[in-house]
Amino acid sequence: MGENGSIWLPDASSTLAPEVDALWWFVFWASTILFAGVVAAIIYYATKYRRRDPSYVPDPAYESKYVEMAWIVGPTILVLIVFTWGANVFIKLNTPPPDSYNIDVRGQQWSWSYTYPNGVQSTTDLVVPVGRPVKLTLSSSDVLHSFFVPEFRIKMDAIPNRYTSVWFEATKADTFRVYCTEYCGTAHSGMSSNVVAVSESEFQQWLQDQNQDLPPVELGQQSFTQCAACHAVDGSQLIGPALNAVYGYERAVENADPLVADENYIRESIVNPNAKIVSGYNPVMPSFSHLNEKTINGLVAYVRSLSDRAPSGDSSAGSSASQSPAAE
Structure with a gap:
């Protein structure tokens, strides 16, 4: 509470936090109102229609189509509001801006x-x-x-x-x-x-x-020398596919559905290259899972930096290479 936010939520300190909070409060207050209404109705009807005489037989109760429609339409509208609102916030939370x-x-x-x-x-x-x-x-x-x-x-x-x-x-x-x-x-x-x-x-x-260590992209470029015999970075066709337009582009693979290459795909191609074979190439690449984690991360960063769809924070060591998607 106080400096750290409300009794439930800490201070909203990011651009999307207020949108998440607004959805949370909507669900909270809608649930509170519905709960209070149901409890009040139970108390009211339990009091008004309680049996006062053991011999009393109440009149038959018949359904009301209007009440039933209200109980169907009302919650459906609430669910659609929460779903649409929640989906919009979810997409924003999972879609970083291009200049991130x-x-x-x-x-x-x-x-x-x-x-x-x-x-x-x-x-x-x-x-x-x-x-x-x-x-x-x-x-x-x-x-x-x-x-x-x-x-x-x-x-x-x-x-x-x-x-x-x-x-x-x-x-x-x-x-x-x-x-x-x-x-x-x-x-x-x-x-x-x-x-x-x-x-x-x-x-x-x-x-x-800070103490400057070798950047991941430069480390990956140095480690890439053992890969250069099979993979080009300028669009040339060697034993394996060229890597200058991989990250962010759709890849056609023979043993899986087409996919958009991301960091997970690049990493898998290094440690388990036969999991997804690029169409038109033979499964001849050995696994490099023996490389340490820092080297693998460097290779992923380097391959990512070769693409014109790499995050703006990447410093492309291969910026002079061709960026044409046709190299896929």
Whole structure:
């Protein structure tokens, strides 16, 4: 309560939080009014029509079509309102803006680590700029975790061997607590972190002040040398498909339905390449699951950066390569 919000909800501190709260309050008050109405009707009818004389036989009661129609139409309208409203909010929560700043988030027992597009890594706080949409690409090193920031009204599972994503835009400079909301072992309750929202200028200064590690895209480019014999990045056709227009484009595969390539698809193509074979190519690529997690994430970031549909936060090491979808 007080500084931390109402008796039920913490302060709404992201652009979409008020919309989530408005839907919550609508459902709450609609349910409260319906509950009070049903209880009041029960009390009223139980009092008015109670049997006062043991010998009293009440007149037969006949149904009312108008009452029955009201009980059908009314709840149906409420359900349609909640469904339409909820679907709209759900789509917004799961559709990051094209100019979102991408940060990789990794959960492990029992901490969170954050990797920025320029290679900066943080194992303490997630520092983000106020007034700028931020997309988090989540994964896990061990077991299932869940990334939850109450003030932003966001929650997303971090799953081993695949990627999930969530986005937000902080509306004020402050520090917000991050919780893991999926039981992950004995120290689960201590798996917390902070989101520190600062101004854009402070954020850029913070990035410059950090120890600079090799960015994921550059690490992926270095690791890609062992892949270059089979995969081109300029649209050329080699043993395997070209990779300059993969991320964000639809891929035709022989053993599954067509799909739009995302981080999960790229990762699977590295660790289990025969799971989905691109049409027109033979299943000859070996698995690279022996690579460490950092290298795999770097390769995913590099392949993603080659596409003209990569998030704006990616620094494309292959920006000079052809971006034509025809290279698929």
